[in-house]
Amino acid sequence: MTALPDTDEPEYSSLAGKAYAAIRDRLIMLDIPPMTAIDDVALARSLEVGRTPVREALKHLEVDRLVVSYPRRGTFATGVDITDLAYISDIRVQLEPLAARRAAESASAATLAGIAELADALDGVDVATLDRDTLMRWDLHVHRAVYSAAGNPHLEDTLIRYDNLATRIFCLFLDRMSHFDQHVGEHVDLLRAIAERRPDEAEERAREHVIGFEKAIRAVV
Numbered sequence: 001m002t003a004l005p006d007t008d009e010p011e012y013s014s015l016a017g018k019a020y021a022a023i024r025d026r027l028i029m030l031d032i033p034p035m036t037a038i039d040d041v042a043l044a045r046s047l048e049v050g051r052t053p054v055r056e057a058l059k060h061l062e063v064d065r066l067v068v069s070y071p072r073r074g075t076f077a078t079g080v081d082i083t084d085l086a087y088i089s090d091i092r093v094q095l096e097p098l099a100a101r102r103a104a105e106s107a108s109a110a111t112l113a114g115i116a117e118l119a120d121a122l123d124g125v126d127v128a129t130l131d132r133d134t135l136m137r138w139d140l141h142v143h144r145a146v147y148s149a150a151g152n153p154h155l156e157d158t159l160i161r162y163d164n165l166a167t168r169i170f171c172l173f174l175d176r177m178s179h180f181d182q183h184v185g186e187h188v189d190l191l192r193a194i195a196e197r198r199p200d201e202a203e204e205r206a207r208e209h210v211i212g213f214e215k216a217i218r219a220v221v
Contacts, residue, residue, distance in 0.1 A: 015049045020057035022047055027066045027077055028164050029136060030171045038067060038075040064161055066168075080172045082221055084165065089214045091162050093207060096146075099159055100190065100206035103149035104199035111149050112195045118145055119191035127185045132174060135184055140167060142187040146206075149194065169217060176220040183213060 023043060026032045044054045058075055061067045069075045103115070122142065127135060143163050147156040186209060193202040 015053035016056035016060075019043075019047055019049050019053040020060050023054070023057050024061060024064070024066060024164070027061065028140070028167050028171070029133065030168060032077050034077050034080045034168070034172075036077045038077065040075070065165060080168050082169070082217075085169055085214060085217055088162050088166050088169075089210060092159070092166065093210045095155065095159055095162075096210050097203040097206040099147050099150040099152075099155055100194060100202040101199045102151060102155075103146055104194045104197050104202040106151055107149040107194070112197070115145060115149055115191050116195035118142065119188050119195060122185070122191070123188045127182075130184075132171075136167060136171060136174075139170070139184045139187075142184075142191065146190070146194065166213065170213070173217055173220050177216055183209075183216060186212075 023032075032038070038058065040051055040054045040058065044051045047054065058067055058069070062069055062075075065078055067075050068078050103111075107115070118141075122138065125138070127138070130138070140163070144160065147159045147163075150156065186205075190202060190205040190209065193205055
C-alpha cells in the first residue's frame with residue numbers, strides 16, 4: 001500500500017479529541033455506514049477509552065452533521081442524501097477557490113515548500129492502482145493541506161466540515177464512477193499553482209475541481 005505523507009491533522013491531547021478523530025474517520029469513510037446505530041460501549045472498547053470521551057466526541061460529531069441523536073432512540077450515523085450535494089457544492093465552490101488563492105498569496109515559504117513536496121509525492125503515485133481507502137485518504141490529505149496553508153482557522157474549520165460531508169458522498173458512489181482516480185490525480189496541478197504563487201490559476205483549478213466533483217457524482221446517480 002502506498003504510504004501517505006505526514007498528516008496535517010492536529011495532535012489531539014485529550015481522550016475525547018482522539019475519540020472524535022477516530023470516530024469521525026470511520027464515519028467519513030463509511031466504515032460506520034449511514035443510518036447505523038452508534039454503539040458507544042462498543043466504540044469505547046474498540047478505541048480503548050471510556051464511554052465519557054466517546055459521548056463527548058459524539059456531541060461534537062453531531063455539530064458536524066455526521067451523527068444525529070434522537071430522544072429515547074439513541075445516536076445514529078447521518079444518512080447520505082444526494083440532495084445535500086447541491087447545498088454542499090454551493091458552499092465549497094465559493095470557499096475552496098478562496099482557500100487556494102489565499103494559500104498561493106500569503107502562505108510562508110516553508111509552507112509552500114511543503115505544498116510542493118506534496119505535489120511531487122502525489123505526482124509519483126500511480127493513483128489508478130490505489131485501493132479505495134488509500135485513494136480517499138490522499139484526497140482528504142491534499143484538501144486539508146490547502147486549507148491549512150490558507151492561514152485562516154475559521155475558513156479551515158468550515159471547509160473541513162463540508163469536505164467531510166462531500167467525502168461521504170464520494171465514498172458512497174465511488175464504485176460506480178469511472179476514472180475516479182483522476183479526481184485525486186488532478187490535485188497535482190492545483191498544488192503546483194499554489195506552491196509557485198499563481199493565485200489566479202490556483203483559484204480557478206480549485207473551482208473546476210469542485211464543479212467537476214459534483215458533475216461526476218450526478219453522472220452516476
